[in-house]
Amino acid sequence: MEDSIKLILASGSPRRRQLLSAAGMPFEVMESGVAEIRTQGEPPRDYALRMATEKARAVSRRVPDAIVIGADTIVVCDDLILEKPTSPDDARRMLRMLSGRSHIVVTAFAIARNATILAGEPVESRVTFRALTDSEIAEYLATGEPFDKAGAYGIQGLGGGFIASVDGSRDNVMGLPTERVVAALARNGVGAPSARR
Secondary structure (H helix, E strand, O other): OOOOOOEEEOOOOHHHHHHHHHOOOOOEEOOOOOOOOOOOOOOHHHHHHHHHHHHHHHHHHHOOOOEEEEEEEEEEEOOEEEOOOOOHHHHHHHHHHHOOOEEEEEEEEEEEEOOEEEEEEEEEEEEEEOOOOHHHHHHHHHHOHHHHOHHHOOOOOHHHHHEEEEEOOHHHHHOOOHHHHHHHHHHOOOOOHHHHO
16 A cells, blocks of 8 residues: 555544554544444444444545544443443442443444454453442542543543553553554555665
8 A cells, every 4th residue: 555645543632643653553534423322122242343443434525535433432340331420420330330340341343444444342441449448439520631531530640549450451451452452554555764765
């Protein structure tokens, strides 16, 4: 594939931008505008993959010749999907639910060109929290960090101090399974400059 191919990340997430930049990929950012709405009874992995696919396709329709990466991250605990909290009380509820327990983080990605999906999959990591006190939760809420993050915490920020262990990719918990994405891009002729030499 030609070196001049444009790569677009269909996400406004600073964490995803950071991860893709660290992989040495030159890219542009274009938010998809796709509403994240789960259909009734939709399994978590299917939901995350559908959202990633819809985001990638939406931007790919606008810029057909580009390679577009869409992604979606959800947290699953007790078969309940924890998305971004809608209020401080919602964030507090989520953190109390996660306290002292394990949960699954699913990040799905999809890669599109000309509105056709070239690759995509949901990737899982298991995260275990230590027990949290009510005062720790209150102090964390006061930082504002939980409110734009699935499950109301960020592994790369202050919320990382709540985590006892991660089984699987930490990048995936941050919002992009970088290794899988880079491999899928390479299979479709897109790589970091160093990889093409």
